[in-house]
Amino acid sequence: MKLALLLLLVAVAGACVPAAPRTVAITIHYSHYSTTQVDVPAGLPITFIIRNDDPIDHEWLIGDLAMHERHRTGTEPVHASRPEELTIPALSTRTTTLTFPTAMTLMYMCHLPGHEVYGMVGMLVAK
Amino acid sequence: MPRSLMFAMALALSMLTLAAPAFACGGLIGPNGAVNLLRTTTFVGYHDGVEHYVTAFQFAGGGGKFGSLTPLPGIPSNVEKGGSWTLQRLIRETQPIKATAGPVAFGATRSDAVEVLLQTKIDALDITVLRGGGAAVGEWATAHGFRLPADAPEVLDFYADRSPIFLAAAFDADAASARGQRIGDGTPVHITIPTANPWVPLRILALGKQANDPVTADVYLLTDRKPAILPLARGANGLTLPYDRAASTALLDDLRSDAGMDWVPASGWLSQLRIDTNAATLSYDLAVDVQGHSPSRVAAGLETPGAADPTPLALTLLAAAMAALVLIAIREQRRTVLA
Numbered sequence: 001m002k003l004a005l006l007l008l009l010v011a012v013a014g015a016c017v018p019a020a021p022r023t024v025a026i027t028i029h030y031s032h033y034s035t036t037q038v039d040v041p042a043g044l045p046i047t048f049i050i051r052n053d054d055p056i057d058h059e060w061l062i063g064d065l066a067m068h069e070r071h072r073t074g075t076e077p078v079h080a081s082r083p084e085e086l087t088i089p090a091l092s093t094r095t096t097t098l099t100f101p102t103a104m105t106l107m108y109m110c111h112l113p114g115h116e117v118y119g120m121v122g123m124l125v126a127k
Numbered sequence: 128m129p130r131s132l133m134f135a136m137a138l139a140l141s142m143l144t145l146a147a148p149a150f151a152c153g154g155l156i157g158p159n160g161a162v163n164l165l166r167t168t169t170f171v172g173y174h175d176g177v178e179h180y181v182t183a184f185q186f187a188g189g190g191g192k193f194g195s196l197t198p199l200p201g202i203p204s205n206v207e208k209g210g211s212w213t214l215q216r217l218i219r220e221t222q223p224i225k226a227t228a229g230p231v232a233f234g235a236t237r238s239d240a241v242e243v244l245l246q247t248k249i250d251a252l253d254i255t256v257l258r259g260g261g262a263a264v265g266e267w268a269t270a271h272g273f274r275l276p277a278d279a280p281e282v283l284d285f286y287a288d289r290s291p292i293f294l295a296a297a298f299d300a301d302a303a304s305a306r307g308q309r310i311g312d313g314t315p316v317h318i319t320i321p322t323a324n325p326w327v328p329l330r331i332l333a334l335g336k337q338a339n340d341p342v343t344a345d346v347y348l349l350t351d352r353k354p355a356i357l358p359l360a361r362g363a364n365g366l367t368l369p370y371d372r373a374a375s376t377a378l379l380d381d382l383r384s385d386a387g388m389d390w391v392p393a394s395g396w397l398s399q400l401r402i403d404t405n406a407a408t409l410s411y412d413l414a415v416d417v418q419g420h421s422p423s424r425v426a427a428g429l430e431t432p433g434a435a436d437p438t439p440l441a442l443t444l445l446a447a448a449m450a451a452l453v454l455i456a457i458r459e460q461r462r463t464v465l466a
Contacts, residue, residue: 056280090265
């Protein structure tokens with residue numbers, strides 16, 4: 001009885017601790033994302049670890065369709081100042097943490113010339 | 128009139144009446160990964176265990192710097208400026224102008240490092256021969272100003288797994304300008320490669336192209352006797368063989384008289400292979416067996432390295448085993464019916 005009570009207390013205490021950031025790992029190989037659909041909970045921080053196995057640079061830009069339309073014709077060569085926009089140099093890894101406040105569907109893409117058409121497109125659904 | 132002068136005049140006429148072709152059998156990489164290349168022409172001669180690979184680098188359209196990566200079947204013993212008229216003379220041999228004309232170790236281990244084997248300059252081209260894995264060569268190319276397109280990582284690995292030797296050619300616009308050359312002018316390059324059989328990279332021609340983009344090229348193959356090639360020129364695969372016969376003495380004499388072409392034998396077999404397809408279909412290279420037997424399926428890109436090419440003996444044993452299995456199955460079926 002005492003043991004059951006103890007376990008219940010531990011479980012309740014654990015539930016009160018802020019959740020650690022959830023992690024989503026995506027590998028880029030041969031100019032494709034290893035995961036093309038990611039489901040995450042809304043309202044919680046999600047850490048994305050993007051590893052580029054290719055000998056060429058890639059991008060991981062996440063946003064709505066309007067954001068991607070801007071980037072298709074954009075001239076920014078490197079993305080490093082916004083957490084939702086990553087440039088991943090050849091054979092390297094980049095990490096970013098994002099929180100999606102409400103349920104939403106976004107796309108992630110690489111907008112280097114020819115990469116989107118080649119298949120560097122994925123979808124994120126926050127529920 | 129001296130024969131060489133007559134030939135030069137005839138050649139000049141033929142070039143006026145032919146649409147100017149663009150040459151090179153490598154993947155061209157522009158500043159934005161974009162590629163502008165017309166029909167390409169390559170000459171591959173094979174004699175005394177040596178492949179002579181003659182191509183011309185002509186960069187068509189656009190500005191800025193351009194480069195090319197060409198996979199090779201082995202380490203070249205020499206890279207030099209090619210003869211002045213070899214490619215044009217071959218075109219004239221197989222497309223006569225009416226009225227107006229006068230040892231390859233495929234399956235090599237992938238390497239993580241890149242090694243520069245040879246560097247030379249030919250006119251406005253900076254040539255570097257590299258040995259390394261796909262990723263290492265890709266890194267080297269990126270570091271040296273090549274903007275590789277999205278399909279480059281896979282294509283470089285495809286070739287590095289077969290032969291980790293690449294020839295990188297960078298077009299030096301400043302040097303070209305100083306020489307009075309323009310983007311669009313061609314520079315013939317003659318690569319001498321000791322190898323067991325000739326081999327011509329074709330899939331690299333689709334580098335940076337969309338699936339439906341057209342790829343057209345001519346490969347002239349001169350061997351001592353009629354070779355066996357793979358893939359077969361079936362037409363449906365985008366490969367045809369419009370010219371396949373003993374080379375004429377006049378052609379061989381003309382080729383031999385060009386710079387660096389004194390190796391051309393007194394007799395030989397000329398095959399013209401035409402590639403006319405789209406980038407999605409061009410998933411193979413040209414493997415050749417100069418003895419006329421069975422070219423390597425790995426070298427042709429039809430099998431992955433490590434999957435040993437089936438020998439005739441292996442195929443015979445496999446067929447015998449399958450026949451035995453069929454016989455056993457029939458016998459067992461009869462037994463069941465009789466029972």
